[in-house]
Amino acid sequence: MLPNKKALEIIRKYMKIYNGKNEKDIKERLIKELKEEHVLVETEDGTYTLKAEDEEEMMHSKVGALKEAIYKFAKPSKITDLSNPRVLDLCSGMGYNAIAALHYNKNAEIDMVEICEEVLFLTLFLDIPYKEHEIIKDKVREYFLNKIGIEYKSDYDNINLYVGDARKFIIKSDKKYNVVFHDAFSPKRDPTLYTYDFLKEIYKRMEDNGVLISYSSAIPFRSALVDCGFVISEKESVGRKRGITLAYKNPNFKPNRINEVDERVIALSVIALPYRDETLSLTKDKIIEDREERREKLKEKLIKIGKYLSTKQIKKGNIPEEILKIQKEDLNSSEIIKKMRLKFFKDANIFIL
Template identity: 30%
Template sequence: MAVKLITTEDGSHSLYHDELKETYHSFHGAFKESIHVFMLYGLDSWLMQNPNKKPIRVFEVGFGTGLNAWLSLVWAEQNKIPMLYHTIEPFPLEEEIYSQLNYGDIDSGIFHYKPYLQKLHRAPWDEGTVMSEYFNMKKEKTTLQDVQLYLMDVVFYDAFAPKKQPDLWEKHLFEKIYQMMRPGAVLTTYCATGQLRRDLAEIGFQVEKQPGPPGKKEMTRAWK
């Protein structure tokens, strides 16, 4: 897999996938996109609806650069909420790539969490790992089609765009996820296609249009 490091408009890194001709994050800002889509409309939204439920169980489709996982670790530590984080990635990055990522330098308020980014990447695959006091992670080198799912409260759906990887946006995969979501669980994604929203609604989700991150008009949030 050929990828190259790029810098997005908010100064944070992303990667460009040569074969797919697609970036891992929005060119308008990788850091801001992840904060908006997955922290604000994912974790924060779930916590507002479930203030007394602990721990929180998160499932991520696409570990990628580790940005969402790292921000989730920061969120768990800052909120002092135990998090069980399950993430999948069939094509892990090489150290020469992930060692260059600059996410820990973007926000001075969370700079002291910087070492955890590489710790997340170096954690063993296919087994659970205690990463910090409030963050446990299971990282699997597998696909959504093959993974065994566990109960979940929040889903980060961060696969490449439907036009680039249509097989990851098929309705039956969202049905698989829906079956393992707890009542009141939330799925959040940058994707805003009409087909996705129709599929989610037909499965049984309560689907919402939400304002998108910088450079994108809308995104999708769906509740069980």
């Protein structure tokens, strides 16, 4: 899914007349037009975000675009403590997460990946109250000036900008990251970047001490992370009841466990079935449709072998005692989930076969 169509149309008009010298002039007109069309929205911390293609969703929550970048991504990643931070900033948008990362660690090397040129262009005209915004703007300026044949070299070699589908980027990348910001639109509207297959590619490109962070707590997403080998954990979120997800590569790490109800649902319910995209090329509709079909088949199979449990009963903890008591063990959430699956289904990988 992309940002709002009307917004992109307006931004494109200004991209056509951009020459590097007319930023001031474009700024006034572009921002005014986007606001008049109600597609550029001020959030509670005074920073701006865009509506999504599906107008039910925005690129950030109303608590604040910058606030989200700080409290859902930069701070939970503990980037300040890293001596050699290498960040993969998926779905960079207007660059809020990259700006926050640089603010908390000026040594961060960041690969920004964004499919939509228009949102990157927009950042040139926003006022984001961290000086690191100038670094991101300079990099974006370099991209757009070079595109129209004007030579310009940004001073910031620690930032790389890739404009394209994150799925194509990840298979070509030979780098290793210790922080991954995963900031796609919600999986129920666009699961493209939440599939087991995409997450597995990220897993391979992470350092052993690496962490992937997402604001999403969706069950099929967390389940896919467990199947990929991540240790899943959660932290309180700003502006949302459900917590953000942290996924660690180190299998022996014992971070905070996710809540017990989610652990059971991920372990035992058919709603935990991950999205799949083996060729990393399917459309979002095909990915959703394919999962629906597999889910129906799995449900039938489990009913046949007497292993089907409804999500409602799983949530209530109305499951065999010997499975329930696994949650009392001193293990991390991923170990608990795998152990419950192994004991109940006799197969820890039942959801990715």
